[in-house]
Amino acid sequence: MKKESIHYSLTPFDPAGHLFKVRVSIPRPRARGQALSLPAWIPGSYLIRDFSRQIITIRARSRNSDITITKTDSHTWLCAPCAGPLHVEYTVYAWDLSVRGAHFDQSHAFFNGASVFLGVDGRTADRCLLEICPSPHTRDWKVYTSLPEAIGHRRAARRHGFGVYAAPNYDALLDHPVEIGTPQVVRFRAHGAEHEMVFTGQAPRLDLRRIAADAQRICAAQIELFDPHGKRAPFLDSSERYVFLTMVTGDGYGGLEHRASTALMTSRRDLPAQGRAAAPEGYQSFLGLVSHEYFHTWNVKRIKPAAFTPYDLSRPNHTRLLWVFEGFTSYYDDLMLVRSGVIDTPAYLTRIAKTIGAVRRGAGRRKQTVAESSFDAWTRYYRQDENSPNALVSYYTKGSLIALGLDLTIRQATRGRRSLDDVMRLLWRRFYLNRGAAARGVGEDDMAPLIQAATGVDVADFIARYVEGRDDVPLEALLAAQGFVLRRQAAGARPSLDIRTRCANNETRVATVYEGGSAHRGGLSAGDMLLAVDGLRITDQASLDQALDRHLPGDEVSVHVFRRDELRVFTPTLAEPGPVEYAIEPAGGGREVYR
Numbered sequence: 001m002k003k004e005s006i007h008y009s010l011t012p013f014d015p016a017g018h019l020f021k022v023r024v025s026i027p028r029p030r031a032r033g034q035a036l037s038l039p040a041w042i043p044g045s046y047l048i049r050d051f052s053r054q055i056i057t058i059r060a061r062s063r064n065s066d067i068t069i070t071k072t073d074s075h076t077w078l079c080a081p082c083a084g085p086l087h088v089e090y091t092v093y094a095w096d097l098s099v100r101g102a103h104f105d106q107s108h109a110f111f112n113g114a115s116v117f118l119g120v121d122g123r124t125a126d127r128c129l130l131e132i133c134p135s136p137h138t139r140d141w142k143v144y145t146s147l148p149e150a151i152g153h154r155r156a157a158r159r160h161g162f163g164v165y166a167a168p169n170y171d172a173l174l175d176h177p178v179e180i181g182t183p184q185v186v187r188f189r190a191h192g193a194e195h196e197m198v199f200t201g202q203a204p205r206l207d208l209r210r211i212a213a214d215a216q217r218i219c220a221a222q223i224e225l226f227d228p229h230g231k232r233a234p235f236l237d238s239s240e241r242y243v244f245l246t247m248v249t250g251d252g253y254g255g256l257e258h259r260a261s262t263a264l265m266t267s268r269r270d271l272p273a274q275g276r277a278a279a280p281e282g283y284q285s286f287l288g289l290v291s292h293e294y295f296h297t298w299n300v301k302r303i304k305p306a307a308f309t310p311y312d313l314s315r316p317n318h319t320r321l322l323w324v325f326e327g328f329t330s331y332y333d334d335l336m337l338v339r340s341g342v343i344d345t346p347a348y349l350t351r352i353a354k355t356i357g358a359v360r361r362g363a364g365r366r367k368q369t370v371a372e373s374s375f376d377a378w379t380r381y382y383r384q385d386e387n388s389p390n391a392l393v394s395y396y397t398k399g400s401l402i403a404l405g406l407d408l409t410i411r412q413a414t415r416g417r418r419s420l421d422d423v424m425r426l427l428w429r430r431f432y433l434n435r436g437a438a439a440r441g442v443g444e445d446d447m448a449p450l451i452q453a454a455t456g457v458d459v460a461d462f463i464a465r466y467v468e469g470r471d472d473v474p475l476e477a478l479l480a481a482q483g484f485v486l487r488r489q490a491a492g493a494r495p496s497l498d499i500r501t502r503c504a505n506n507e508t509r510v511a512t513v514y515e516g517g518s519a520h521r522g523g524l525s526a527g528d529m530l531l532a533v534d535g536l537r538i539t540d541q542a543s544l545d546q547a548l549d550r551h552l553p554g555d556e557v558s559v560h561v562f563r564r565d566e567l568r569v570f571t572p573t574l575a576e577p578g579p580v581e582y583a584i585e586p587a588g589g590g591r592e593v594y595r
Contacts, residue, residue, distance in 0.1 A: 004028065006118055006126050008173070011133040012109040012180065013076035018095040019056070020104060020111065025427070026086040026120055029062070033080030036088060037119035039174065039313035040075055042114040044256045044300070047099050047382035048076055048316065051115040054102070058090035075314070077118070092116050098248065099256040099263035102191030107198050109135065110247070110375060111262065112256075113174035114313065126168035130157065131164045132178065140182060144198045146239040146260035147176035171310070172238065175259045179245045186212040190219035193233035194241040197453075199271075201248030209271040210279070218291045225336075226298050226428050234297050234432075235260035242297070243291065255289050257296030264289055284351070287342055292333035299332075299424070300325040302432040306441035320444050322374035323467060327399015328424070331407070334400075342402050348582040352404065355397050356486070358474060361579045363515040365393040371400065371468050386526030389500075390515040398473075402466055405473035409462060410455045418455040426454035485587045488580055494545060495553040495574035499524065506539045510561075522572025528561040548574070 003157045007025040022303035026034060033531050038052040052075035060079040061071040068086070072076050079086055094102035094111065102111035120126075129150055132143055142160040150166035167173035183200040186208035197212060221241075223233050230295030235242050239260035252265035266289065270282030300308075307319035338348035360364060373381055373395045380392055407420035427450065430437050442450070448460040448524045465471045476486045498517020502509050510528045512588045530538040534557055551557060 003408050004168070004577065005129045006094050006120055006123060006402060007129050009131040009133060010111070010116065012094075012104045012135040015104060015106045015135065016136055018091040018104050019107075019373055020094050020116060021089065022092055022116055022118075022372070023087065023089045024120070026047045026123065027087075027190065029082040029086035029120075030122065031082055033074070034082050034086055035076055035078050036118040037076040037121065037314065039114040040315065041313060042099050042100050042112055042256070043175075043308070043311055043313075044258075044296070045382070046316070046322075046377040048378065049100065049127075050099065054115065056091045056093050056095040058088065059255045060086060060088045062086050065371070072460055077122075082102055088118065088120070093336045097249070097252075099247075099254050099265055106137065108179065108183070109141075110177070110179050110200070110245070110263075112177045117173055119169075119313075120490050121171050122358055126169065128167040128170055128173040129153065129164055130167065130173060132157065132162050132180070135180070141180050142182070143178065143180050144183065144185070144196070144245060145178040146175050146241060146243045146258070147173075147178065148239055162448070171260070173367060173380040174313075176239070176261060177245055177256075177258060177263050179407040184208060188212045190216050191223050191233060193223070193236060194242055195219060195244070195342075197244045197246065198247055199246045201268070203248045203268045203271055205273040205275065206401055207274045207276070211270050214287055214340075214342045217342055218287065218336050219294055221336050221340040222291075222295055222298075222332075225332075226425060228425075230359070234302060242294075244293075253285070253289070255293040257293045257301055259301050262293035262296070264293065265318055284337070284343055284347065286335050287337055288351075290507075291336045292329055295329045295332050295336065298428060298432075299329050302438075304431070304438075304441045308437060309441035316378040318375050318378065318509065320371040321442060322373045322377055322448070323370040323395040323399035323402060324442070324447060326396050327370065328403045330396045330400035331403035331420075332424075352508075353486070353582040353584045355400060356582045357580060359397050360405070360472065360582075361514075362389045362393065364391045364396060365471055365472070366390060367391060368393045369468055370395045370398050373398075386512050389512050401473045405466065405475060405478055406459060408450065408452070408475075408478040409459065409480060410457050413457045414455060417536050418457070423451050426450060479584060480587070483587055485585050487583055487585070491577040491581045494548050494577055495551050495555065496576065496578040497524070497548070497559075497572060498575050498578060501530070501541055501544065503540045504550070506538055508538050508544060509562050518572045518575040522559070523570045524559065524561065524572065525563065528568070531560040531567075532558075532563060533560075553577070 004027040009023045013019060013021045040048050040050055062082050063084040067079055072078050094104040097103045101115040124511045143162060145326040147165040150164040153164045155164045157165055179198055179200055181200055183198045184206055186197050188195050194532050245264060246264040248266060248268045251267050253262045255262055259400055266286050270280050272279040272283055284506050304323045305319040307317050334351045337343045346452045370393055373393050388400055410421050432438050448463050451459050462476045466473050479486050497519045498514040499510050500512040502511040508530045510524055510526050513524055513526055532538055538544050551574055553574055555574050556571050558571055
């Protein structure tokens with residue numbers, strides 16, 4: 001018997017109330033009772049988010065009669081009994097302006113499937129049809145998504161139109177976010193594959209041509225890395241095009257990967273404007289974000305850890321390998337910028353040096369390994385507090401330095417004949433092109449043998465020390481062997497309290513007290529509101545900097561704070577200027593570290 005499709009429809013119907021109306025129709029539900037559930041988390045963001053809390057109303061009908069619907073756990077509903085085709089209709093509150101959830105107002109609508117579409121128990125392998133319906137408050141909105149149109153369906157959507165789209169199964173339905181509105185759009189092709197960049201939000205005079213040209217070079221370089229001969233984009237197995245969905249805000253930054261698209265958030269000040277020769281300082285960070293999420297098209301969306309094959313979206317899926325899937329991606333995002341020519345060598349070395357400084361600044365790297373950080377992402381990395389820099393290490397940033405260290409180690413051991421590129425290509429062949437191995441995923445202890453298989457280099461000790469252990473990657477020695485010097489450099493003349501601050505509304509609060517630093521030894525705590533230093537009022541970072549500029553390291557200063565509603569005074573001894581900064585420079589005959 002041919003399987004019947006599960007039918008969904010979504011209508012953004014109340015922009016002021018931020019409400020979607022969603023309907024799911026199941027032709028042959030379980031007669032005794034059909035369970036439906038919403039994911040508890042979304043792949044790529046390792047935190048239980050309980051999207052079901054945003055379902056405001058829900059009702060079920062079968063044969064034109066209301067039937068009982070009972071919530072059985074945090075994100076599951078049971079409809080029983082079902083005498084015929086089942087239709088469930090519910091409203092979703094969509095006011096999460098992020099890359100993970102759903103957002104709807106008078107300016108646009110955006111959603112990730114994980115936050116809005118109930119899955120049908122026992123039927124998640126069935127084909128899904130989604131009808132995207134227009135909002136009644138506007139007539140000029142269009143639809144932007146990598147989800148394929150339902151070719152042949154009588155209400156099939158046309159390109160960017162409302163109508164019916166198709167997904168081969170529920171997992172695919174969740175993996176194509178949708179933007180609806182009137183964004184700024186630019187397109188390009190990379191090795192023949194269509195790419196679309198969609199910018200939603202206020203961004204006057206946005207230089208779309210420049211952005212598309214830079215993104216095209218980045219995408220082409222990544223396609224060439226994984227498929228140097230065929231140069232075939234990986235998303236063509238699931239979509240005709242790749243879509244960058246970017247929300248432009250005042251201060252946002254972030255991204256979430258999908259199989260043929262990505263949802264991004266960026267600050268408008270980081271985007272180039274027409275008529276300006278120089279791009280903003282933050283434009284490199286935006287391009288790095290584009291590069292990072294695009295690299296995930298291979299690394300984590302198709303090459304996956306065994307713990308993610310398949311995803312169980314009802315509970316945390318623990319793996320110790322996020323240092324590979326996020327850390328390696330973080331290494332390659334900057335590497336692809338310089339390889340593609342959108343930044344030059346000095347800019348690339350500066351970005352690496354900045355990452356080294358950030359990692360070595362945190363005392364948490366001495367307490368947690370990147371393997372532990374990967375495993376604890378669900379309860380620690382994604383639930384950070386004021387003490388996290390002192391307690392955690394990032395599998396993104398230290399993971400990227402581990403990737404750099406592995407790349408340099410492989411290059412030096414093979415005299416340049418092999419590199420980390422060979423490892424990525426082996427992962428691609430074995431864990432995606434080889435469908436049997438792809439179904440298993442990368443095992444928790446597979447990386448050392450895989451690297452040796454790809455390059456002939458035994459890195460078991462390297463992984464034991466820097467991944468399973470807490471040692472710093474010896475980048476000074478590894479870079480020196482390539483003809484580069486990694487050196488510490490002065491962070492300026494201003495002495496330091498060794499704190500991170502948070503300023504708002506003429507108030508300056510201590511956000512983090514770095515372990516072992518001036519403020520820690522002097523008794524200050526996170527959350528303290530800074531009132532005065534040496535009797536001079538502190539209102540913002542500039543006034544704090546001015547107060548510290550009058551002193552030298554080793555001076556004792558008087559610091560007045562409110563801790564809760566209690567006035568306290570402390571006398572910390574100022575430290576050397578910080579945080580410590582690093583620079584990477586050629587030492588005569590320095591060889592390229594990125595080709």
